[in-house]
Amino acid sequence: MDGISTTYNTKDTLLKLFDEYFGKPAADGNPDIGQLRREAIAVFAQKGFPHTRLEKWRNTDLSRALNHDYSFPLNPDNSGVDFGDIFRCDVPGFDTHMIAQLNGVFIDRGLKPAQSSEGLVVCSLAEAFVKYPQLIASHYGKYAAFQENSLTALNTAFASDGVFIYVPDNLVVSEIVQMVNLIHSGDPVFVQPRNLVILGKNSSLKLVQCDDSVDDQIGFINSVTEVVLAENANLDHYKLQNKNDRSTLVNNIYFHLESGANLSTNAISLNGGLIRNEANVKLNGSGAHADILGVYLMDRNQHIDNQVFVDHAKPDCTSNEMFKGILDDQASGVFNGHILVQKDAQRTNAYQNNKNILISDKAVIDSKPFLEIYADDVKCSHGATVGQLDSEALFYLRSRGISIENARMLLMYAFAAEIVNKISIPQLQLRIDDLVKKRLRGELSICEQCVLHCNSREQKVSFEIDMSKI
Template sequence: MSVIVDQADLSLKYTAHYTEVKNALFEGSSEVLNAQRKKAFQDFVKQGIPTRKNENYKYTNLNPAFAADFDFIHERQQAATVDDEVFKCDVPNLNTNLAIIQNGWFKKDKEGDLPEGVIFDGLEKIANEKPELLAAYGSIAKAEEDPLVALNTAFAKDGFFVYVPKGVIVEDPIQIINILKNETDTYSTQRNFIYVEEGAKVQVLWCDHTLNSNQYISNSVTEIFVGDNAEMEFYTLQNQHNKAANLNSVFVNQGRDSRATTHTSTMHGGMIRNNLKFIMNGENAEAHMYGMAFMDRKQHIDNFTQVIHAKPHCESNQLYKNVLDEQSVGAFSGRIHVVRDAQKTNAFQRNNNLLLTDEATMQTKPQLIIDADDVKCSHGATVGQIDEEALFYLRARGIAEDKARLMMMNAFTHEVVNEIKLEPLRDRIDHLVDKRLRGELARCHECDYQCECD
């Protein structure tokens, strides 16, 4: 691995690579993706790899992740496959419509029992065959506002696409197993799009995994459009090794009377940055955002959320919790903006953090920007260690110290786990949380790959 110290040189490395491959990017892609590719590259040139001087990235140093010598995956790898007999990411008793994404490229695993009119396919295929369904592509993930989004848009070729037509209810969740597996250190770009029309309902489960010990960067962007009176639940399970950098940006646009929920469970990962932006563009919309992370060694987790209340009578709720052990680092920045005339807004935000050692660190920054006067808004944050009095109480009743600590940590995270509406998934996450808190590597069920964690 070669390390580039100068920030300008680091950004130049990626602009030079784009210049080298841009003809292949344009020639092998659709007009709907290419229409924004050139501008996105120019936006990245203006911004560069974000540094701590960028207020939105002040708690995360991206230089070490971007400085490695990566192979870029701009074409589908026909030979690279995942052995389904070796790797299984299953949730017992949960039937799903399943697909695999490997290094940013969509691979349909099997044809599920989807209702008529529902589309679950690769972004590349839809962009070529049904570009009208991507008319809103790039409208909420704006390249000029974030350099990681700009870099993603410049390189974007494939990812997953979900379309649920008006009034359709998808009974079985849609599941994407997102795998990083290559023979060399790899930079992966993934672009996803979810379109839920008026009155429709869908649940999406996205699982992140690495299947060998190479170094990876995954830069993914997901745009989600939730129509009037529609419902969407988006669950993310992050479980990667310590050499993986996961840069995950999700943007949600809501219509009138809609309900949208995101839930992110971070079990393992070297460096994780989760960007989440909700835009509440219809009256009486509800947004619910939940997240929990379990970090140890020198792992890093940074959750950055933005909620824009653009219409009256909307409600948003945020609850994020972190358990930080050894020398791990956590950060949370939550920004709520109630625009002028967005009256009768209810907006709530809470971030609680548990530090298990004196070496673990946490930065938290809740923010309220309120331009309307008839609103109810609150935010709060706590950073602390295990309550010694409560621990003494449990030990006085004959409970061993290690078991008492485990009980207290489970109780701390249960509030977030309990917000998972899919009961089989909730039970599965409960099991993984218990394994993680016991210090075990939270491998997915029956995974025989021996991925290193150091």
């Protein structure tokens, strides 16, 4: 590429850093995790960062994002950080058990979830490494396969903190758990949060993951989340992304579903410099069901990449994928949906669809639905559409006196509403609905501190972080 050096010196820096921190066997208390780190760094050392010569990365180029002099905060002390000072979520009636990570590191506010007496655990991953070695041994690193994914490998090599959630069998968690991942730093920062969510049999959880920037600094987030749903567990999951235009966010989520488990995951991307969401869903027991939904609204030079891999490993599972996007200006998007139906996965029912509206001539979407089927008794369908706003519908709206700007807005809003209306937490749905409207009107500022903090610009709450405390 012209004028841009793609030396990937970030890779060398990271390899050196690994030697420094984890090179000595004694550096890690848990020998299994130490072993995992060494295997993972070997994969990363061999593969390096993904590049556009790889089929899965053909349309998403990280080289520009990597070409910064990043700092790698591995063990910052966040103990003195007053969470209330840096973040306020003001969604009316949206009462959650909120856990926050600043620059990838858990901020301990000493708050316990209401149902901790019933065995519910919400804590930092670092704490879980020490306190719950058996759960860690059974689940940590078991779903996030890093052999083929060098970014997951990199995360696994360095993972030191993040969120750990454990829901015991039969527990229905009444509070919504909200994970807020903030990036706020004076320098370009490269962070790698690692989360593990374990749902026991017949348990149920609503989880909202918010990725926000709180300033306009350059940031690179390489996040990995492993989620396991035991038999008949139920997870309602949302990812809300409102990052600044100079941020890069790579999100790898690995969902593992046992029989009868039910997953609904919804990725809502409103802003971000470069966002790559990889959702890997393994349906590993009969009767499991997954809804994998997403909506993205991108403009300027923003780039969104949704990769969905659904692995139907067992019979009688169903999956339903629907991603919708609106791209304006020079924004670019990628959708890569891959459904694998394994030989034993008879009576699979899988649906996949990606619909896009391109507002400008310069906006681009690469949409690739892909089915790979080895069983013979299956029902699979897929589709992808790319279009402009319907001119007949525009004329119809305008003929009632609605201005062309508002008519376009209404149509775009209606397009996105199909996904937004599926949000099952009413307060969250109302607010996202409002955010989408604001986003489409160009009123949603990326510098607002939270994806859910959507007061108009005039009412923006300003705040300061006392850097000496970090």
